[in-house]
Amino acid sequence: MPEQHLIIGILIFSLSYIMIVSEKLNRTVVALFGAVLMILFQVVSQEEALEHIDFNTLGLLIGMMIIVNIIKRTGLFQYLAIKTAKLAKGDPVKIILYFSIIAAVASGLLDNVTTILLIVPVTLVISDTLKINPVPFIISEIMAANIGGAATLIGDPPNIMIGSFTGLSFVDFVINLAPIMLVIFIVTIFFIKIIYRKSLKVSEESRQLILKMDERKAITDKKLLIKSLIVLFITIGGFTLAEQIGMESASVAIFGASLLLLISRIEPEEILVDVEWVTIFFFGGLFVLVGSLESIGVISILAEKLLNVTQGDLGITTILVLWMSAILSSFLDNIPYVATMIPLVNEMESLSTSNFEPVWWALSIGACLGGNGTIIGASANVVARGIVERNGHKITFLGYMKIAFPLMIMSIMISTIYLLVFYL
């Protein structure tokens, strides 16, 4: 590899990365432009660039987006929101707890952004009915979605990428991450309850309005709901058995998506138009950017340097990756971060004699939970803030951080103990 290509490659990657994290330009445009520059300047050939794209990740994302786009037409989330708000008898603290559980569970099965897009609008209607500030609800839902998403392979894009690259299965993620996420969820919600307990007061009249709502009206298409839930369970079952049946997760997701399209008889164009193509293209560009860096040997150099810092000690490497990922993911988009870290950790694994599985879990936990630290830490947070602001409310950077950052640090401390006790 000529030195000129090395310099150009690093330059294109660095500039693209700076533009992406600074959010001065659209991240998808930057990633695609950077990727194409890598080809134009012959850092990588087009064939090589395409080989770097992880189509398993893209297929999984597209498949799940299609399934969700159909499910959301059924009114399921409205139903759940009204049902649980009535179950809580309009008590805002209980509603926060119930909605957080919905967000966490949904986020484990769908991606975080989708969960937020489904739960936040219904939360705004409920808080509007209760004549109460929705921000505490939204903050707890953001945190719950990020925690729930961290528990499964399909819950958060960093996990999808890690799972796709390492071959760690859906079951591996559930066994290794779900229990610790459950603990973190309980502790986080406990503290959120303490923080907001006294500030959330609603009138009896507002409570009565909630009790008068009819959750049955929310289900707009019962047949479609039944079909969608059956297909969702088949798909989750497919993820669970993917290893045994020798299928990649993307094939399972695309199978579920096409099956649901087939039996729902909805015009595919209507569903496909709502797939987050901007995100899919962002991933595509990013894979080429990071892959180019790998091709020119930069990742190997970085891996060696990092191993020198940790002196090859698995424990130090794991805890370093966990905390570094958490802090960086609090302020940077965790998708490009994880995309860069995956080949780096892989290179470190190949240079080391230790079993690197704990490092992969540390990367996953750190990147997913780190997103909780600030309002810009994860795409789900940014989307939630956008929706809330369009509805006339405000989640300030510091206002969010004051509550979420200490809780995020606490979750990483719990994770540190978990990794030390069970893996190191």
Next chain:
Amino acid sequence: MNKYINSEANQHVMKLIQLGAAVQVVSGKMVYASFKFEQDVEVSYAYNINKNNKYFLERIKPYPLSIKEFENPEDVIELIKIDYDQFTNAVKSHNIKNFIKINNSLNKSIKAFEDLFLYYNIPAEYTQKIEHNIEKIQETIQKASKECNRVFFTKEPENL
């Protein structure tokens, strides 16, 4: 941006369903078109294009008027074209400003009447009085249409 629009639509759907409405969300394109005429007269239209083949054309300026529901996008363009020709003619009249002013007054009166009906309990004598006045206006319009020179022949008037 799409996700924020969808999120707002979800909120509206949930609220409307709880109010008892049967709600249908139809994706489509909203088209705004505006023409500038002499005497600072601006005529604007808004209509939507969607796969359900129902196009609601509305004139926004110089005074709001819900024109029609169409089943063919070509009919929408045809109607705008006729409307454009009519306004091209109309702006030549020195009465155009008065015409717009009267139309806006009529619109204002419709809204005021609606408020009156929705906010107050109106005795029959008032509704009869209003009805009588409207009949008088309608008679004047009919009389004028018979006594004045017709200037536009492309299409027959639909409301006279």
